[in-house]
Amino acid sequence: MADKTIYRASTTAPVNIAVVKYWGKRDAQLNLPTNSSLSVTLSQSDLRTHTTASCSASYPEGDSLLLNGEPSDVTGHRTQSCFRELRARRAALEAADPSLPKLSTLPLRLVSENNFPTAAGLASSAAGFAAFVRAIANLYALPDSPAQLSLIARQGSGSACRSLFGGYVAWRMGSRPDGSDSLADQVAEASHWPDMRALILVVSAAKKGVASTSGMQRTVATSGLFQRRIDDVVPRHMDAMEEAIRDRDFAAFAEVTMRDSNSFHATCLDTYPPIFYLNDVSRAAIGAVEAVNEAAGRTVAAYTFDAGPNAVVYYLQQDEEMVVGTFSALLGDVTGWKDGVQSYKSPVVL
Numbered sequence: 001m002a003d004k005t006i007y008r009a010s011t012t013a014p015v016n017i018a019v020v021k022y023w024g025k026r027d028a029q030l031n032l033p034t035n036s037s038l039s040v041t042l043s044q045s046d047l048r049t050h051t052t053a054s055c056s057a058s059y060p061e062g063d064s065l066l067l068n069g070e071p072s073d074v075t076g077h078r079t080q081s082c083f084r085e086l087r088a089r090r091a092a093l094e095a096a097d098p099s100l101p102k103l104s105t106l107p108l109r110l111v112s113e114n115n116f117p118t119a120a121g122l123a124s125s126a127a128g129f130a131a132f133v134r135a136i137a138n139l140y141a142l143p144d145s146p147a148q149l150s151l152i153a154r155q156g157s158g159s160a161c162r163s164l165f166g167g168y169v170a171w172r173m174g175s176r177p178d179g180s181d182s183l184a185d186q187v188a189e190a191s192h193w194p195d196m197r198a199l200i201l202v203v204s205a206a207k208k209g210v211a212s213t214s215g216m217q218r219t220v221a222t223s224g225l226f227q228r229r230i231d232d233v234v235p236r237h238m239d240a241m242e243e244a245i246r247d248r249d250f251a252a253f254a255e256v257t258m259r260d261s262n263s264f265h266a267t268c269l270d271t272y273p274p275i276f277y278l279n280d281v282s283r284a285a286i287g288a289v290e291a292v293n294e295a296a297g298r299t300v301a302a303y304t305f306d307a308g309p310n311a312v313v314y315y316l317q318q319d320e321e322m323v324v325g326t327f328s329a330l331l332g333d334v335t336g337w338k339d340g341v342q343s344y345k346s347p348v349v350l
């Protein structure tokens with residue numbers, strides 16, 4: 001009789017918010033970026049994806065994914081690349097040790113839940129593919145390091161490679177055509193800078209207007225500013241950011257974070273036709289950060305925006321009252337999700 005055992009493993013992965021942004025692919029098939037990037041993983045936040053991976057000979061033919069209760073397509077080349085790479089690694093283990101169960105040939109079933117709006121510029125694909133890859137790696141008992149798994153997660157979604165580490169994480173763009181050196185590494189543990197906090201302002205939970213993948217392709221094809229960003233701006237920002245993190249220099253961290261967000265959104269505006277991710281509430285959040293820094297007489301807060309209008313504001317614990325107070329005045333004293341989600345304030349300990 002065939003073995004009907006169900007093999008199962010679960011994991012969660014957090015979102016990460018870039019302070020030096022990834023925007024542009026040099027190889028869409030392998031998902032290789034035009035620039036390195038650096039992010040902060042929000043490990044302690046409730047912005048996470050929980051994923052269970054299972055496999056069994058009793059499952060019907062074919063792999064499946066249930067995302068937030070809805071069947072989701074797994075035939076896309078990115079998802080297929082992740083399945084293929086993970087299966088190949090498991091098959092190698094099985095070949096080396098014939099006593100292992102042959103999981104690599106069984107249908108896979110993934111069940112994944114986000115506890116935040118999907119595709120609202122809150123890095124859902126980052127947490128999603130990081131959890132996807134780690135759940136299957138756990139199921140297959142792969143010995144691969146987080147850096148090795150980041151090579152696989154990158155092929156699912158670029159930013160996902162950074163969510164396999166906590167703390168401050170760089171995604172090195174690499175130079176090899178096969179992508180084997182385009183992977184994530186940890187610049188510093190979260191505990192290196194224990195006072196760092198993030199405030200997430202959900203301006204809108206609606207799906208973003210221009211998806212990242214097509215948006216960045218259009219930028220690469222049409223923006224003149226983009227070339228300057230990848231040749232000059234990002235390399236300087238990467239160096240300055242690593243130095244700011246190493247020295248726990250908040251003023252420097254904040255300046256690079258805000259400049260890089262501005263540079264990324266300027267590049268979006270320079271795309272033809274232009275891409276707008278910021279709205280009036282986003283601009284009010286920028287104004288509020290400028291006002292609180294001005295009032296304090298030093299830099300206490302830094303804003304950053306991804307491919308959507310939601311703001312993430314970084315600050316240090318000792319300035320929490322000042323920073324969170326400013327945003328309460330701007331957005332009202334709302335904690336948690338509200339009907340229709342107008343705003344969400346949740347100081348996040350990293």
Ligand code: 2P0
Nearest residue numbers: 018021022157158159212213306307
């Ligand atoms: C980032 N973003 O570094 C930048 C900042 C958005 C703005 O990574 O095509 O969803 O799946 O590799 O990772 C969003 O892009 O793009 C992103 P794909 P992804 O976080």
